Amino acid sequence: MEKLTMAKALNRGMRRALQADPKVLLAGEDIGKLGGVFRVTEGLQAEFGENRVIDSPLAESGIVGTAIGLAMRGYRTVMEIQFDGFVYPAFSQIVSQLARMHGRTGGKVPMPVVIRIPYGGGIGSIEHHSESPEAYFAHTPGLKVVTPSNPNDAYWMIQQSIRSDDPVIFLEPKRRYQTKGGVDFESRPAPLHSASIARYGTDATLLAYGPTVPTCLEAADIAAEEGRSLEVVDLRTLSPIDWVTLMNSVSRTKRAIVVHEAHLSLGMGSEIAARLHEELFYVMESPVLRVTGYDMPYPPARVEHQYLPGVDRILDAVDKSLAY
């Protein structure tokens, strides 16, 4: 199996989508000659031309708004928002227009639009470059929200998102861009809106997505040395959530800990905890715990390690869960 970084895997996936369908366009700031600030679109404008890989003016709402118009014309635009913290100027177009268009036109105007957003912290960057805005989008009916945690998923999920007739918020864990992993170009991928078991275990389930999946796998390795068997579920899809896979896992382990970088209150963990309690109240041995960022604006880089859910905080939560 060829080993690629996640950035390269995304590049290959988009390249394949551009080859497969002449209606696929890429748009965003600096995605052309520069190849994006993370080089995810490197070389694509040279290969497909300026009319298919489009450098946009510096206006996020404009990028999303014009992609909506292009979708009305039958184009599938994959746009790049340069950083998570810069998506908010486009929030109105995403939430009040993109998400609603299919419904308000009685299904006559689908919106096959993908919004790629590098997200999350841990790269020592400055203000507005380390946010985790997923809950805003997952809260909005009409949008779908997915996030890969490894290069193979990145390669396939970006293509599946582009083929989707619904708007997809595609969150890319930027601190994992340069992590290498095997990419299987041949095997049929799992459905886009399915979770996967990243590691099997019996004592408790860690529920994670995007950047925290590798952190949870590391925590599970350490726990194993102490004789504890942790299962790690990679959610992959945040809207809709693959409840069957989550509940099957938690039904077996009877304990669940949600791990994400985003703020605690009303985050993905809140919804997951609520649903697991509703459905598995008599099955679980302990309440669902959450290991997340705190309810503060993302901190300055020098202290971000204290804010981010790391291995120690995860293992501490495992201890609490098992002590119930």
Added chain:
Amino acid sequence: MLGQSDDMVQLLTPDGRRVDHPEFTFRGTTDDLLRSLRDMWLGRRFDVEAIALQRHGELGMWPPQLGQEAAQIGAARAIRDGDHVFPSYREHSMALALGVPMQQILGFFRGTDAGIWEMNDKFRTYALVIGVQTLHAVGYAMGLQFDGLVGNDDESTNSGVMVFHGDGASSQGDVNEAYVFAASYNAPVVFFCQNNQWAISEPITLQSRIPLYERARGFGFPGIQVDGNDVLAVQAVSEWAMDRARRGDGPTFIEAYTYRMGAHTTADDPTKYRARDEEEAWRGRDPINRLVAHLRDIDAIDDAHLKALEEEADELGVRTRASIKELTDRTMDELFAGVYAEPTVALEAQRRQFKEFADSFEED
């Protein structure tokens, strides 16, 4: 008038006298004018009927368009097959003139439809969030370019986009971004701004300290002010701008200088913020009276013609009132189904829950 330019294109004075303009000539026929008179007349009646329906509790709200008929119908004359119009939410005369069934407009304001579910291939859906549609229009226009439908030697294969917004929208970020994108990509789009002087209670002076059309130059494309109550001038300027778009010459900004004679919506009360003599002054510039005076001058119409028009308007009124009763509510099933193109297991579960709950009452 404040913000009115000496260069404003006018081909018909407020009292209906035909005048020339050095750059713009009316290329339409008398038949065009008769058609415009009919569209304006029926558009006005439709609007009056809708206001009455709102007062009877049949519509949740209605944004009246009284006074803006010439701006819309003059623009409609410049739209041909293959062109696309992105409205704001007050373009009722335009919608009817471009063949949108009245039920679809009424359903939106009655609350039977969440949006406007089905327009036709010329006229997209109303947009209530101020200015958002300008970006959709520019994206759509870029799509026309990519599809090879702009700037062809065979002029008949070319298409363009016209998007409506108001004076208030000119302050919105989205609208300014739309100007930037349109200019950068030389998109085949005409920004048609109905400057009706008031954004609810806020006068145009709060949005702009210069005439709006002058802003276009700063974005890198021509802006032109036209007497929005002069249907001949609006048609002439709109045809010129749409030709430019289709030819591949890029965007144009048209400021149709007009006046919102009525309230912003049926929930508004203009007596709280504007003077009655201002309204009276604009009453003297009424777009329909002006065209009638001109058509009488050239002996194109007589009393019998107007009487026939009024009878047709009466029929339209009857149809408007009847069509309200024909509208049916959307079902929860339809609304659940509309959220996604590709249904999700999670939402299907909610649909089932709703159905089970609703059915539990029917069994009693």
